[in-house]
Amino acid sequence: MNPQDLPRIAPAQKLEHGIWCIDTLQDRPQMACCYLLQRNGELAFIEAGTSHGVPRLLALLENLGLSRERVRYVIPTHVHLDHAGGVGTLMRELPNAQLVAHPRGARHLIDPSKLIAGAQAVYGEAELARMYGEIAPVPEARVIVAQDDLKLDLGGAALQFIDTPGHARHHFSVWDEVSQGFFTGDTFGLSYREFDTAAGPFLMPTSSPVQFEPDAWRKTLDRYLSFAPQLMYLTHYNAVCNVAPLAQWLRRGIGDYERIARELAGAPQRHERLLDAMYAYTYAELDAHGCKLPRETQRALLAMDMELNAQGLGIWLDQQAA
Known part of the structure; x- marks a missing residue:
């Protein structure tokens, strides 16, 4: 399905603590989301998705009677295009917003030419446009570089940014003091709701290219737990x-x-x-978790992630050998 053929208004779920989860309908429903935070009249988007999904983010504001001028921040957790491809398009529609970016990622959002070239080399120009749409630059004057432990005010409450490598070196997570939760991007893994069972959510790592770093990831998990978080807001999913x-x-x-x-x-x-091993391992984990979905359904839901995980593990092996 072409993202441009999807409804303009994606399903949005109201969570507690003034947070909305917005399904951006990337590839399929409940695969990727963005979050809208409301704090005493001020707003922030965490993640921007792709430019195909930007009309859905704006439609939620309109449906809630919230003006675009009230959005203070747009915050992609890292610069992978399913999280940040739409930032330039979204920022054009939010006149008072500032983009908050990781120090290693900010320059690629100001000038996305390297992101575009790298993605074109993998997907080709036509497929890149189909998947991600326009990848627009953001003026440098509108960018806040979030060093480790930076705190920003949103409606009288703090958002704290912590460096969280393991999935990518250009990845931060956002601690929200109101919900006592982290917005984790990809560094608390993937948890698709279709795999939920009576045992709870199913969780798996994402080793997608090119900066899978197991030791750094374990330290990130330690740092997460030092905050005693009550919730983890995953981009994939909820x-x-x-x-x-x-x-x-x-x-x-x-x-x-x-x-x-x-x-x-x-x-x-x-x-x-590696790809066969990824499937075999994940199938066994799903069986142990009590998942009763048919194998063909499981495979369809896992296909993109298994391919990327296998690619990422191959690159990691090459880096270890270098």
Whole structure:
């Protein structure tokens, strides 16, 4: 399905603490979301999705009777295009907003030419446009570079930015003192609601290219837990609680990914072997979690992530050997 053919207004779920979860309908429903925060009349978007989804973010403001002028911040957790591809398009529509970006990522949002070139090399020009739409620059004067531990005020409440590598070096997470939760981007893994069971949410790491760093990720998990968070707001997908057990599960998964990769480091047709191993491992985890979805449904939901995870583990192996 072409994103341009989707409805202009995506489903939006009102959560607690003045937070809305907005399904940006990337690739499929409940795959990726952005969040709208309301704090005493001031607003912030966390994540921007792709430019195809920007009309849906603006439509939510309109439906809630909120003016675009009240948005103070647009905050992508990192510069991967499913999180930040739409920032330039969104910022054009929000006259008072500032873009908050990681120090390693800010320059790529000010001048996205390298992001575009890299994505075109992978997808081709036509497929890049289909998937992500326009990737527009943001004027440097409108960008706040969020150094580690920066705090910004939103309606009298603090948003705190902490450096959270492991999935990407240009990744931060946002601590919200009101909800006592983190907006985690991809660094608390992926948790698709279709895999929920009586045992709770299903969680898996994302080792997508090119900066999977297991040791750094484990330190990020330690730092998350030092805040005693009550909630983790994932981009893929929505909020999860019971944070400490999920962090332990994710830590185990990261270690298992390392083990799988090392076992296949010298294998012929390594990528294909890694991909098969990713599916086999994840199927076993889903079975243990009590997931009853048919295998073909599981495979369809996992296909993009398994391919990216296998690519990322291959790149990690090459980096270890260098």
